[in-house]
Amino acid sequence: MNPTHLQTARMDTGMEFKEARLDNGLTVIAEVNPAARSVAMGYFVKTGSRDERPEESGVSHFLEHMLFKGTPTRDALEINLEFDHLGAQNNAFTSEENTVYHGAVLPEFGPRLLELLTDMMRPALRQEDFDTEKQVILEEIALYADRPQFMAYDWARERYFRGHGLGNSVLGTVESIEALTREQMADYHARRYSPSNMVLALAGKLDWEATLEQVREITRGWRPAAxxxxxxPFEPRPGEFRQPYAQATQSYLWHFAPGFAAQDERRYAAGVLANVLGADGNSRLHWALVDSGLVESASAGHEDNDGAGLFYAFAQTDPANEQAVAEVVRREMERLEREGVQADEVERAKNKIATGIVFAGETPMNRLFNLGLSYVYTGRYETLGEMARKYEALTVADVNALLEAKPFSRGFLYRLVPENGDGR
Structure with missing residues (x-):
């Protein structure tokens, strides 16, 4: 047994999983660790840009901002000050599929943080706050428009998913945000922030029974709704698109290929395969592109979404090297499909992933994200130790089996390039 396996085998010792579903439909889960020195918690709302109507584009992210602007009992300043008084490490994020509000504090402040986060889930959405924050969102969109790497990712997803919700922009557009009304946002909140569409997850040192009773009391007024x-349906089609962009001074290449959903056990083997292809520092793309001096950066990974998944590869390069880089990416993917992966590559990838899982288990805050997101996708609890052991159990045959369908040959290559670039 190697040292990494010893660590992962012991990493969940002393943890106890708790789960309850309240009458209003809210699911509450906790990974209780009496030895922890902090407690982390978060509301995981199963909603994101994929769930938006066309006229609501960007509302999920905009609404995330508005939850910090005030509730019927607190204004934005009071929310901010209370987080500070608690010494909380807190934040929120919106993706294509989830909106998450989270924080971590010393255990004695856990009940106060829980009350604050819960109050925020039912925002006031005051018109004056809406109008002010709309300008903030528009400034954020303008800021990202000057970041070609971000725009390349957004536009590559849009073309790859071709009308599927997973291709929707998280930020939305200037046009959609300018047209969005406070009433549309309130309607979206009422539809998507139902208790049955939310998971409250906690990790660390806490009193489960007292916490559950507190949650029942402070969410008593939440109305259940389906x-x-x-x-x-989504069927990926191979293709390629090259787009000039005035703000680009480098060439940005994204390659997307069909992968595996968050509910598919093959996602573990897909993670290893992606690591072999494009892990930072030691992978096929690193040696073929970065070490050779063709690119500034290159990477690959696997994204498992709700009901769908994809492999991705990224490279950023001088426009003069654009075509050469595209050919190298194709060559390496074709070689993977033709020759498969080697035993030593799989072993290195497994060890790297297992080490990352060990690091993720060191604090309640890190454990919180695995706990909450995993539960949102699968409806069940999977410890970090169990996850690590699934990676460790993978064989070369398991990884090579994914290549039989030749996923990379069915991929889509998107290039964002300078308007006057010479990388044709």
């Missing part, structure tokens, strides 16, 4: 996510 929420559904649309699972539109």
């Amino acid at each position: 929420v559904q996510r649309e699972y539109a």
Whole structure:
């Protein structure tokens, strides 16, 4: 047994998983660790840009901002000061599929943080706050427009998913945000922030029974409502698109290929395969592109979404090297499909991933994200130790089996290039 396995085998010792579903539909889960020195918690809302109607584009992210602007009992300053008084490490984020509000404090401040986060889930959405924050969102969109790497990712997803919700922009557009009304946002909140579409997750040192009783009391006024996510069919088609962009001074290449959903156990083997292809520092793309001096940066990974997944590869390069880089990426992917992966590559990738999982288990805050997101996608609890052991159990045959369908040959290559670039 290697040292990494010893660590992962012991990493969940002393943890106890708790789960309850309240009458209003809210699911509450906790990974209780009496030895922890902090407690982390977060509301995981199963909603993001994929769930937006066309006229609501960007509302999920905009609404995330508005939850910090005030509730019927607190204004934005009071929310801010209370987080500070608690000494909380807190934040929020919005993705294509989830909106998450989270914080971590010393255990004695846990009940106060829980009350604050819960109050925020039912925002006031005051018109004056809405108008002010709309300008902030528009400034953020303008800021990202000057970041070609971000725009390349956004536009590559849009073209790859071709109308599927997973291709929707998280930020939205200037036009959609300018047209959005406070009433549309309130309607979206009422539809998507139903208790049955939310998971409250906690990790660390806490009193489970007292916490559960507190949650029941402070969410007593939440009304149950049915929420559904649309699972539109998606069939990836191979292709390529090259787009000039005035703000670009480098060439940005994204390659997307069909992968595996968050509910598919093959996602573990997909993670290893992606690591072999494009892990930082030691991978096929690193040696073929970065070490050779063709690119400034290159990477690859696997993204498992709700009901769908994809492999991705990214490279940023001088425009003069654009075509050469595209050919190298194709060559390395074709070689993977033709020759498969080697035993030593798989072993290195597994060890790297297992080490990352060990590091992720060191604090309640890190454990919180695995706990909450995993539960949102699968509806069950999977410890970090169990996850690590699944990676460790993978064989070369398991990884090579994914290549039989030749996923990279069915991929889509997107290039964002300078308007006057010479990388054709």
